[in-house]
Amino acid sequence: MTSINVKLLYHYVLTNFFNLCLFPLTAFPAGKASQLTTNDLHHLYSYLHHNLITVTLLFAFTVFGSILYIVTRPxxxxxxxxxxxxxxRHLSCGISRVxxxxxxxxxxxxxxxxxFDDPSSLEFLRKIQERSGLGDETYGPQGLVHDMPLRMNFAAAREETEQVINGALEKLFENTKVNPREIGILVVNSSMFNPTPSLSAMVVNTFKLRSNIKSFSLGGMGCSAGIIAIDxxxxxLHVHKNTYALVVSTENITHSTYTGDNRSMMVSNCLFRMGGAAILLSNKAGDRRRSKYKLAHTVxxxxxxxxxxxxxxxxxxxDRGKIGVCLSKDITAVAGKTVTKNIATLGPLVxxxxxKFLYVVSLMAKKLFKNKIKHTYVPDFKLAIDHFCIxxxxxxxxxVLEKNLALSPVDVEASRSTLHRFGNTSSSSIWYELAYIEAKGRMKKGNKVWQIAIGSGFKCNSAVWVALCxxxxxxNSPWEHCIDRYPVEINYGSSKSETRAQNGRS
Incomplete structure (x- = not known):
């Protein structure tokens, strides 16, 4: 407890160091100013009067600089x-159905x-399911979960994506009361399913967006593509003034389901589930009042x-020509290296x-004493970030991220709850997590939330938002009817994932 208090004191002193130094420096001139006599003020007025050109130039330069800054800043x-x-609800897909x-x-x-009934192969799939952290209320597409025989053709894949994207957008337009024709920018990301016409063209056609819209479809960019779309x-939005940008993030399960026997490819079938998110961004000054967040950083x-x-x-x-996503044994090391680089870039910004001082000192010490110091100091991001969406x-x-960032169970609660309730919904998962934090009533004005995602390529992307209220x-939040049941405690590896609500943590 004493070490915590010492660190907080150190953090307060160093963070407010310049303010603490500035106080005596401003107090001295203020004291001198209070001692000025009428004669001194007369001399000062006379000096300014005889140097009117200099004063005018300084004033004009200050005004011009201020206007230039206001006009050119993003x-x-x-x-x-x-x-x-x-x-x-009829698309609910528990472990037994999977x-x-x-x-x-x-x-x-x-x-x-x-x-087809090889017990060792089916047991492998069952173990992956039970140890994954997914619950029995995740969702799958109509062609796999509800239809018999199973439908995995192109038409079923298109139906799934249309259902997800249109459902998310209808709800968004209903909540914001924004006319679809007001949208000036559209970015849609879906890694595995990219038909022709594109998914962005599908949105334009369905919601009758205007003909001069700037539209983009991002494909093959993995689970971190949602933040790429935001970036x-x-x-x-920094180029096109006074408009809205619509971002849609989703993935297709029907089209990406692997049907072969390669175990490194079978893992993805156990984790991915149906889901998607639609995000409305604006650069209109008038939208600040009704907006939830302001974008602070993207890395x-x-x-x-x-x-x-x-x-x-x-x-x-x-080996049999079945298409799937293969996960290399190097993925853990690669992910760790990429995440570390992303954090190193984001750290100085937040x-x-x-x-920052402790990190630089530890980095220098590691270079000077290579044999004695194995690890550099891990910054405490909780001093800068209030909520985490991993x-x-x-x-x-x-x-891994909980350990590397020294986070507490509450910090990763939104991520674990989202994985349990909705599974891995790819690039949209960070939005289900943000919705969880809001549903718990934890997002207060001025709070900062960090969304971090990793994906193929290999990529790690981050976005930091500041709550405006x-x-x-x-x-119609996705957590509206179940938030009281979370968080849950999961018994990994049992014959069935048993959960129970934890009291006192919500």
Whole structure:
């Protein structure tokens, strides 16, 4: 307890160091000013009167500089509102149903070398399911969860994506009362499913967006593509004034389901679930009052120049020509390296001076005493960030970032709860997590929230938002009917994921 108090004192003193030094420096001139006589003021007036040109030039330069700064600085980007798609209840997909789907997929392939009821293969899938951190209320697409026989064709994939995107956008437009024709920028990201016409064209057609809209479809960019889409929309909003930007993040399960026997490719089937999010951004000054957040920073890190990083998550054919996403054994090391680089870039932007100083000192000490100091100081991001939205890519992803950032269970509660309730919804998972924090009533005015996601390429991307008010959950939040049951405690590896509500943590 004493060490904590000492650190807080150190943090306070160093963070307010300049203010503490400035007080005596301003007190001295103020004291002298109070001693000025009428004669002194007369001399000062006379000096300024005889140097009127100099005073005028200084005043004009100050005014011109202020106007130039106001005109050229980037306009703030506001997050007006967002919506997360909540599938209908009949598409609920628990562990037992997922196992039935695996069984049916294997049974429908007469050419497979491994028997469809091979116990070792099915047991592997079951163990992955039970240890993944996913619960029994996640959702899957109509063609896999509800239809018999299973539908995994292109038409079923298109139906899934249309259902998710249109559902999220309808809710967003209903909540914000924004006319779709007011949208000037549209960015849609979906990694695995990219039909022609594009998904952005589908949105334009469905909601009758205007003909001069700046539209983009991002494909093949993995689970961190949601923040890439936000970053692109931000840059466009800095160029195109007084408009809205619409960002849609989703993934397609029907099209990306692997039907072969390669175990490194089968893992993704166990983690990914149906979901998507729509986000409305604005650079209009008048939207500040009704907006939830202001975008503070976006940081993108790409280590794809390294062959190991580039190949660690790769879509390819297996030995029997079945397409799937192969996860390399190097993925943990690659992810750790990429996340570290992203954090090192973001740290100077958000951390207080006290943490920056400790980090630099530890870095210098490590270089001077290589054999004695193994690890550099890990900055305490909780001094700068109030809430964390770590991509719910899987239990291991959350565990690693929780450990490396020295976070508490409450800090990763939104990520674990989202993984349990909705599964890995790819690039949209960070929005379900933000909705969780809002539903718990934890987002207060001035709070900073950090969204961090990793994905193929290999990439790690971050976005930091500042709450503009005490944020309340949006109407029809995905957590509206279940937030009281969370957080939950998960018994990994049991025959069935048993959960119980933890009292006192919400």
């Amino acid at each position: 306009k703030p980007v506001y997050l007006v509102d967002y919506s997360c798609y909540l599938p209908p 196992m039935e789907i695996f069984y049916e997929i294997r049974k429908s392939d007469p050419s497979r070398e491994v028997p 692109l929309a931000k840059d466009l 993108r890190t790409h280590t794809g120049a390294d062959d190991q990083s580039f190949r660690c998550v790769r879509q390819e054919d297996d 951390l207080p001076l006290s943490e 991509h719910a890519g899987g239990r291991a992803v959350i565990d 005490n944020v309340k959950p949006s109407v």
